[in-house]
Amino acid sequence: NAGVMQNPRHLVRRRGQEARLRCSPMKGHSHVYWYRQLPEEGLKFMVYLQKENIIDESGMPKERFSAEFPKEGPSILRIQQVVRGDSAAYFCASSPEGYQPQHFGDGTRLSIL
Amino acid sequence: EDQVTQSPEALRLQEGESSSLNCSYTVSGLRGLFWYRQDPGKGPEFLFTLYSAGEEKEKERLKATLTKKESFLHITAPKPEDSATYLCAVQASSGSRLTFGEGTQLTVNP
Numbered sequence: 001n002a003g004v005m006q007n008p009r010h011l012v013r014r015r016g017q018e019a020r021l022r023c024s025p026m027k028g029h030s031h032v033y034w035y036r037q038l039p040e041e042g043l044k045f046m047v048y049l050q051k052e053n054i055i056d057e058s059g060m061p062k063e064r065f066s067a068e069f070p071k072e073g074p075s076i077l078r079i080q081q082v083v084r085g086d087s088a089a090y091f092c093a094s095s096p097e098g099y100q101p102q103h104f105g106d107g108t109r110l111s112i113l
Numbered sequence: 114e115d116q117v118t119q120s121p122e123a124l125r126l127q128e129g130e131s132s133s134l135n136c137s138y139t140v141s142g143l144r145g146l147f148w149y150r151q152d153p154g155k156g157p158e159f160l161f162t163l164y165s166a167g168e169e170k171e172k173e174r175l176k177a178t179l180t181k182k183e184s185f186l187h188i189t190a191p192k193p194e195d196s197a198t199y200l201c202a203v204q205a206s207s208g209s210r211l212t213f214g215e216g217t218q219l220t221v222n223p
Binding site: 004006031033035041042043044045048055056058059091093095098099101102103104105106107 | 144145147149154155156157158159162200202204208209210211212213214215216
C-alpha cells in the first residue's frame with residue numbers, strides 16, 4: 001500500500017522563479033490537502049481539493065500561489081515568482097472522505113536562494 | 114477562529130517514566146480531534162481520532178483521551194523509539210481543514 005507520494009523531496013529555486021510541487025494521494029483517496037510548515041512554526045492549512053474542484057482555499061496566499069487536482073495525474077501546488085519567505089516544508093495529505101483522518105506525505109522542502 | 118495549544122513545548126523522560134502531553138482547544142463545533150507523530154524530516158503519522166468527550170483510544174504505549182476542552186496523550190513506560198514530536202489537530206464540523214498545535218517534542222533517554 002503506497003502512501004502519499006510527494007516530489008521532489010527537496011527543491012531549490014532562485015528568487016523570481018516558479019516552484020511546482022507534486023502530490024499523488026493514497027490509492028482510493030480522492031480528497032487532497034496542502035499544508036505549509038514555516039521554520040519554527042506549526043503546520044498551517046493552505047487548500048483542500050477534490051478531483052477537478054477546489055473546495056476550500058481560505059489558507060492560500062492571495063497572490064502567486066495556486067493549486068489544482070486534475071482528473072488524471074497528481075495534485076500540483078504552484079508558486080510563481082518565489083520570494084525568500086516562501087522557504088518552508090510543504091506537506092500534502094489525503095483522505096477517502098473529507099471527514100476521515102488525513103494521511104500525510106513526507107513533504108517537499110523548498111529553499112529559496 | 115479555531116485554536117490549539119499544546120503543552121509542554123518539550124519534554125524529556127527517562128525510559129520507563131510515564132507522563133502525559135496536553136492539548137487544549139477551542140473550536141466552533143468539534144468534528145474530530147487528531148493526534149499525529151512526526152519524526153525529523155518526515156511527514157506527520159496518524160495515531161488517533163477522538164470524536165466525543167469521554168472517548169479513549171489506545172495503541173501500544175499510547176492512550177489518548179478527550180474532554181470538552183482538552184485532550185491528553187498518555188505515554189506509559191516510554192522507550193527511546195517513542196522520541197518524536199507529537200502533534201494535536203482539530204477539525205471543525207463546518208469543514209475539513211485541520212488546525213494544528215505547535216507540537217510537543219518528546220525525548221526519551223535510555
